[in-house]
Amino acid sequence: NEGKYFYVDTFFTNIAPATVYSTLAHEFQHMIHFGVKFLTPLTQGEEGKSSSTWFNEMLSMLCEDMMQTKLGISDENSPLFRLPRFCANYILSGITDWLDGDYVNISYATAYTFGAYLARNYGGPDLIKKIAQCSEVDKNAITYALGQAGKNETFKSVFTKYPRALTLSKDPEITFDRTVKISTAYDGYYYPMKAFNIFEVAVLLEERTLYGPGLLSYNAQYELRPNGFSLHRVAWLTPAEVGTGGTMSLPFSSYVADGTSVLLLVQPYDE
Secondary structure (H helix, E strand, O other), rough: OOOOOOOOOOHHHHHHHHHOOOOHHHHHHHHHHHHHHHHHHOOOOOOOOOOOHHHHHHHHHHHHHHHHHHHHHOOOHHHHHHHHHHHHHHHOOOOOOOOOOOHHHHHHHHHHHHHHHHHHHHHHHHHHHHHOOOOHHHHHHHHHHHOOOOOOHHHHHHHHHHHHHOOOOOOOOOOOOOOOOOOOOOOEOOOOOOOOOOHHHHEEOOOEEEOOOOOOOOOOOOOOOOOOOOOOOOOOOHHEEEHOOOOOOOOOOOOOOOOOOOOOOOOOOOO
């Protein structure tokens, strides 16, 4: 065949056309991505670059994200449907990781959620355009695009701030609950990426409905995946329990594995 074709299963086209529309946007990004990152450099006498799967899939899901309104896609047929899987299973797949087999959908969910965080906090579709169109790939592309967008950030710095968006429901600066779009419309469309509240994402676990990213107990231990993390609730104290002095102490073990950081986040108590 060796042509510019997309093959779509007619069975799914008939029973779930909205999903197919969103999938076509997803696959269209893959096609352009291969051209920009690999083929175009070859025409300029340079070496083409191959993206890691997590990076390529993240951009394709963000393409679906910014085309959702244009295509009239419901949340159930957009990448937002991946959020419950992320909230329940983020510990199993890191951002720069990619699992196979039965676990691959967890990696899709992890890649999308991180991309959604990037877009809604560091420049929206304009940032994603810079990531997609530059000659860099993977972490380097994100760092490069952040610099081009005038942000004093790198992949590492935005990754370090990522847990804030997943744990601090009252953080006004780092949040998913922000609609972003381009400044100048193309054919009347602003490519909006709409706000959502990740702390209202419902997750069914063992016949219980929980909300938001799962918080582990303070002593739970997991082997972290590449650029992965675990979120733990250390304490949940009322103002009366803290006392009038307003202070408390949290003892930590001195052992931290190489390449691992500990981030302590404090949020005001809410009745």
